Amino acid sequence: MHFTELALNKPILKAIFEKNYDSPTEVQKQAIPLVLDKKDLIASAQTGTGKTAAFALPILQLLFHQQDATKKNKRIRALIVSPTRELAVQIEAEFKAYGKYTNLKTAVVFGGTSIEPQKDILKKGVDILIATPGRLLDLRKQEFINLDKVEILVLDEADLMLDMGFIDDVLKIDRMCPEDKQTLLFSATMPIKVIQLAKSILTDPERIEISPTAAAAGGVLQLLYYVPKPSKIELCLHLLRNEIKGNILVFRRTKNGVDKLEQTLIKNDFKVDSLHGDKSQSARQSALNKFKNGEVNILIATDVASRGIDIEDLDAVINFDLPNIPETYIHRIGRTGRAGKSGTSYSLCAADEKKYVKEIQKLLQKPIKVVEDHLFPLDPEAKPPIHKKKKTGSKHKSGRKSAASKKNKKRWY
Structure with a gap:
């Protein structure tokens, strides 16, 4: 038509x-x-x-x-x-x-x-x-x-x-x-x-x-890296130094995560800025302008802050944190590979994010290509960490008192 x-x-x-x-x-x-x-x-x-x-x-x-x-x-x-x-x-x-x-x-x-x-x-x-x-x-x-x-x-x-x-x-x-x-x-x-x-x-x-799958542009090469959570930052730095070039949009789930990653990349001499909901309108617009003008080539953002922003000539998207909503993944990767151009998405998946990958692949109706040969592989048997509640209170067994406690106790009788 x-x-x-x-x-x-x-x-x-x-x-x-x-x-x-x-x-x-x-x-x-x-x-x-x-x-x-x-x-x-x-x-x-x-x-x-x-x-x-x-x-x-x-x-x-x-x-x-x-x-x-x-x-x-x-x-x-x-x-x-x-x-x-x-x-x-x-x-x-x-x-x-x-x-x-x-x-x-x-x-x-x-x-x-x-x-x-x-x-x-x-x-x-x-x-x-x-x-x-x-x-x-x-x-x-x-x-x-x-x-x-x-x-x-x-x-x-x-x-x-x-x-x-x-x-x-x-x-x-x-x-x-x-x-x-x-x-x-x-x-x-x-x-x-x-x-x-x-x-x-x-x-x-x-x-x-x-259909959401229609929006996952055909021109986007999707790559998935299974990586231990503490090694994500090292893998990200390695990819940025050696493999990913051009204009890059990095997604993190939280504002705090955006700030931490931005500081790390700045320390490693990358040209980077960020977008999230706690930033003032002028700071957000400034970050976007710097990215569009080529003053920085890496923009780190939360999903809410980046929604609806149209960035032309985006070479790559990095999912530093995988989204828990599968449609959000498609929305993210659809930022690159627009208007017939090619682009690549890199997703870093820790053990506790494997369940999100399953849902995303179900929506895509196809598997995402896994890159196995990299510096920080995740043990295939690795399970999500179990966060145990820290015990608080006395280190002594219930019903037992320390000798000092007994000594200092004043009797009322």
């Missing part, structure tokens, strides 16, 4: 071709006609499948006929709610790129930065607003945002939004928009809480499911 078959107008098609896209991805093929038909939609698709364009292109098309409204008459007609600042900025960039030959105005608002410049942008009139929930509600409370004219509401990365505790905010935002709006919900995974949310706010939705 070609983009010209999707009933998009010439200004939008011109912008698509300038980005060197000819054929829509699977989620775009399925979603664009449904959105243009003004259907509510629930779509399950991983990052890297082109889902932002799957809603951005039809929204630009649907709003095109009112694009020349004067500043006074400009109202927010499409609202995209995103869980993280980075993802919100990324979505805005795509809307601006696809809408460059239209007169539609797009803006983004998010927390962690001054609210005043965002108020100034809103005063000038906006057609399409991308927002994180907290900042959106702040601006609404201060009456800088009016959602009475919203025709299309998009909830992006709904599973992450709920994981981050935004369920009440999302329901509030939904109630602030007109009842007859079109609602589109996109989510990488479909846990029960996302399905329940969809049932409560969507009307007769169409359902699209792009």
Whole structure:
């Protein structure tokens, strides 16, 4: 299929071709006609499948006929709610790129930065607003945002939004928009809480499911290293010195883990920065810019901080810690090998993570290639460590007292 078959107008098609896209991805093929038909939609698709364009292109098309409204008459007609600042900025960039030959105005608002410049942008009139929930509600409370004219509401990365505790905010935002709006919900995974949310706010939705395995790009070589947990850092350093070159994204499960690994790599003279939820917005943006500009070639991140960040020309992904959710693994490795390019994922698996590998391979429906010939092999018989509870209290047996204790004891009789 070609983009010209999707009933998009010439200004939008011109912008698509300038980005060197000819054929829509699977989620775009399925979603664009449904959105243009003004259907509510629930779509399950991983990052890297082109889902932002799957809603951005039809929204630009649907709003095109009112694009020349004067500043006074400009109202927010499409609202995209995103869980993280980075993802919100990324979505805005795509809307601006696809809408460059239209007169539609797009803006983004998010927390962690001054609210005043965002108020100034809103005063000038906006057609399409991308927002994180907290900042959106702040601006609404201060009456800088009016959602009475919203025709299309998009909830992006709904599973992450709920994981981050935004369920009440999302329901509030939904109630602030007109009842007859079109609602589109996109989510990488479909846990029960996302399905329940969809049932409560969507009307007769169409359902699209792009299988997770389709998102594990064919161009990604997946390698698995079984390694004792204390040797992971040594193996990681060895791989970075000898095998893994180019731009590298390293995933750790915790913020503390990110910080520890960053310090170790800095001590070993690697150019590295990091992303996690405890960092300020400016620090996160600075880390991302340094990585994109080539000032550092290694970025260490938690899954939440990295969600939705689009990094071009990523050569490798390292799963320093394996994720306990199999879909997350696919989401991670899908960061490399994009747009027909090749990439490699390296997964370091300790004894207590073997169970995660089983679940991941079950989802992939194929085994991951194991690298056995390396410096720090894990004993095949190694079992996960059993963490015994430390005994506290007296070292003396129950019911026994030390001689000193007996000596010092004052009798009451």
